[in-house]
Amino acid sequence: MADITIQKRPHNEAVVTHRKFFKKTARGKVIKIIRERYLRDDIYCGIVGCRLCADGTTAVLPTSGDMTHRDFPYGHYILPDTNIFLTQMDLFESNEFMFPIILLQTVMEEVRHRSLPLYNRLKALVKSEDKQVWVFYNEFRRETTVIREEDETPNDRNDRSIREGAKWYNTHLHLVRSPIRGQKPPQVVLLTEDAGNREKALSANIPCMSARKYIERTQKPAPLLDLLAAAVSEEIEPTKATGARAVLYAEHLPTTALLAGVNAGQLHQGHFNANSYNYLEGTVLVPTFTKPVLLVGRENMNRAVHGDVVAVEVFPKSEWKSPGDEVVDAESMLKNDDVESGDENDENDTNDTLLQARESRAVRESAQAPTEKQPTGRVVGIVKRNWRAYVCHIDASSLTSTSTSSLSLQTIFASPISRLLPRIRIRTRQAPSLVGQKILVTPDRWDRTSRYPDGHFVRALGKVESKEAEQESLLLEFDVPYRPFGKAILDCLPVEGDAWVVPPKNDGDPVWKDREDLRDLVVCSIDPPGCQDIDDALHARRLQNGNIEAGVHIADVSHFVYPDTPMDAEAASRGTTVYLADKRVDMLPSLLGTNLCSLRAGIERLAFSVIWELTEDANIVNVRFTKSVISSKAAFEYSEAQMRLDDSTLTDPLTVSIRLLNSLAKKLKAKRMAAGALDLASPEVRINLASPESSDPLVAPSSLPGASTLSGSKDERKGETIGVMQKALLATNSLVEEFMLLANISVAMRINETFPQTAVLRRHVAPPKTNFDNLQDMLMKRKGLTLDVSDSGALAASLDKCVDPQTPAFNTLVRIMATRCMTSAEYFCAGSVSRDTFRHYGLATPIYTHFTSPIRRYADVLAHRQLAATIAHTPLHPSLHSKAHVERIMDVLNRRHRMAQMAGRASVEFYVGLALRERGEGLAKAGNIGGVVEEAFVIRTFRNGLGVFVFELGLEGLVMFKQDVQFDAENYTVTLPSPTAGGEVTVALFDKVKVRIGVEKDKNTQRGRVKMTLVSPVDSSGL
């Protein structure tokens, strides 16, 4: 009979077996929690081939440890303390760092307690296949468990526990491999940044060192040393007299005090938003005030970085200010700033005072501005830092000139791509090789004595403007998951692969279960050119009773993506497919997206159909939903469909169907407009790349009607042609759009009826009227136009009236600006908000969801599942019955959606810049020195500049004047000295001007930026 040992300890050994602690709940109650601990002897050391731990078959640590370290010739393993993981996670994640790691349970738990994101990274590290990490459950092994002494702090107890673990390992290794012929066993090295802990460890004969010391003695220290977080350098570097350093910022209050202040209503908590025009200004939107709280000047922003959650104190009303009206550019202001500033350099003092004078002027002037005041305050503490790795360029000017080629350690500035972030100071040995590269940098801390945060180098992405580096940096910057799909996910695909076909019709076949055979319907799809993931198709036909049957057929993605599978989880976390100008980052593996789910012409595909019976006036008589099998008869591009529509000689069933759809769509649109839907505009520019990815190289995109091209010049070096054009809108675009809207609305109503608690819906909250204050004032003063924002219908009507007969584009401009005043639409769970807030403001419909693009949006997949459950096709997965679960997914989707849009826009911007430069070069070659000149509208006026919008390029830019000009903030005008026209020219908001656009590369950072100067009415290059 097997031996049974009872591991449960008797009650009277509570001190050994229980771990007690208190926890304060969110409601302010204190609860006592007891964890029982079972001690055992069979927790293995994880070393391959260990005699004593024979059963440890999953052991990962090499038998003799790592032999490459110079201090440990007999081999070693490292056993890091908690503080190492808390500060040096990037080091462990680096591909250069390949030492075998022993991870104690105590350390794991402490990391989890201190920082959840770091804990998740640690878990990923443990799981990653290329690292040798062994988790040793020291608290459960009889020999290594530690009982808290009287009056011992948890920290001390954990330190002792970690030392105990290290000690056990070293003894264990001695036992396993008793020294033979001078061959010593490998050692286990405790890594810790805590000097006190090191001391105690050394006195207990445990090999021990700091991370920096350890790395310095490895064989290739240089790349790893850069990864060390800044926090460590302080300890190792000869300490510079900290007392002598000027304190630049007020102390942050501890989190607990902040929370108490927030609870008491004395402080306000919100996200810090940096101002992209003025680096000395930021805002925090807090619930108490309708307007955001303004923070003016460095001291009041107190080291907050864009995205941080901060607590602000609001000044008394008499000290409230209004936002500045000047462009303050960190780069030009701080050009001479020294990297070491804040350190002991004396010569900086003059520099500092100069800077302070300039800054205070900038701050003071903004305070005098006459426009309306808003709450003003200062940051008293950071509730949560939202720091991550940022894509940066190295500022070459911060390299010490003597060492541009040497590999010595130096401090340099890294300028983040995002203009909202401050420069980050890093220390690196590879500075010269990083110049001209895009690199990832993580900030570590920001001291009171330092003007800039300190950070460390993570890795290089590649050369600036190389396609790969730009792409990756965009994806990183917007947190788009872009790793290839893993094996577990690909295993969820049908085993047939691309040979999968709809099985022949057979009632017994599970695929055909409850599925209608719609293969005979004349269905077609209409999409943008080059579309590979066709997720919708349409049909329409006249019924015998005179009504019209119209159908929208959506790819049946939920047939392939089952809930609770790795593929489903991945799709949920990706949320959406991200379209960059030159790359598509898929939400689902491409076998599904571009093949099995894509409703290609002539191939039988599974679909989820919405079929209406409509009257001649496009009123819905009846709607039904069914899973189906369709066979698309044609896959049109918008222009092809348009040609069929326009060609009255064609009478084939397809064309008739499209005409029928078109006539209905027009009526649907008219109804929607009457209900108050907004016709909004956003600058849409298409990039055409003759890259291998798009199938049809568009050298000269003039074949598309209505598209205005900027450039077709050929770049021989890259073999790519970049063209920028505005998206053309055809009747067929509108046709597809109307039916998709109709399908989404019908589905939304249906699923909300069945699942009032968990239906996945989408809404657009009406913007607060104050959002339009500025725009209304601008229109009134400059154009004498009024904007009625009382509801969407009134807004739509008054937007229609915003026309300037001379400049037809003016209306579009106003629409773009009005769009910017609005909130963005969001996904939500029907049960989590009150019913009267379901409305979609922009579309003017009481309820809405996303159903029509399940290949590229996860929300649609959820809507599909819910709809399938409503029609009793498949039962709903239990997770979709849980409100909390759906809410969680919605939060992720909203964030991903926003990020995807921003990434897409940024990618277009990059190519516009590239195209501009090419065209500028082309012109220069042709002898035209003037450069690219385009028409632009003035959209903002500053004391020292103009914000302009270039329609042709969908590009926003800034015209800066070096000298001050007359500025009338009240009337939005700037008066410029002019050599010709009577000495002065006044430029006002909404004026059409001509600007010269050039791409200027910052000599130091290699960061390309669009530079604009005024050409007409006056040349501003001298100003």
Place this chain on the structure above:
Amino acid sequence: MTGLSKVEISYIRSSLLSDPPLRADGRAPEDFRPIAVETGVAPLANGSARVSIGQPRAGRGHEAEGAGGGTEVVAAVKLEVDGVGDDEEGGKVICSVSCSPAAYPHLSSPALDDLQSDLTSLLGSVLSHPSLCPQNLVIVPGQKAWALRLDTIVFADAGNVVDCLMLACRAALVDTRVPSTRSVEYRAPGRQSGTLNEVPDDLMDVDQSRNGPSSMLETRDPSSAVDFELADYWDEGKVLESRDSWPVCVTLNMLPTIHFLDATSQEETAVPLRLHTMFSFPGGKPTSHGMRMAGAGTSDMTQIGLLLKHAEKYARNMWIGLEAKLAEEEARRSVKAREKFYGGRRR
């Protein structure tokens, strides 16, 4: 309280009055049955104790157990965060006694309820008195305080349940640890225009007002702290401040001319008149916390005075004994357990 016949009653009474007094279990009148105290019996409570009178000490095996067993009571203290009203000091002690029906098989359910509420009010009148309320039950002055819930259960009653209850209550209260908290507040620091001074240290007020008894005399603004946090989430916390003043109870059973202690159930039935006296000895000084006469009968005033003197003496003995036992219990549960564990490991 068990039903006894007149003959039995008279037999018990006459034996007690004989010289020397005779009791069924051979004890002298002022002898207690063996008392067993164990603390920390309820791990999830903030303090707990089990006390039994007359039962053999744990570990000696069951064969020595007498036919009737003994009186057994478990007391547990639970601290709950509670709001503080406007005119309150903050902190309160709430007692409750529940009696297991198994302990009183002969009582009907309403009678059991009566007994419970009677014992609850007896305990409450002594222990919930404001003068006993420990200062360190206040978490944030004027805002939040611990409500101390002292729940006791009578598992078995073989006489002298009140003494047993009070012993258990004192043991549990002494065992109680109050989680250490830190109150947090935000006070707007004076903004010196232009200069960046160190933020004054008192910005975060960390319980300065509660380090001494001076808090009653504080004249500055009552602290504006609004919330608190747990100082050390692992620590069990500090002992209750008025640890020395939780009383013990000695019940004198009075039979004219003599009195005896620790009556068994039969003796209680035979001699209904008794006097519960509660004493504590903070710093060795006897303090009376209450007295209650129960049962039918009258008593001479002069005799009461004399009895009180005796009671004080008995209570002092019991106090000293309990103190020693509690200290031993504490050691058993921490230091010794650790030593034993590490010792076992070394072997």
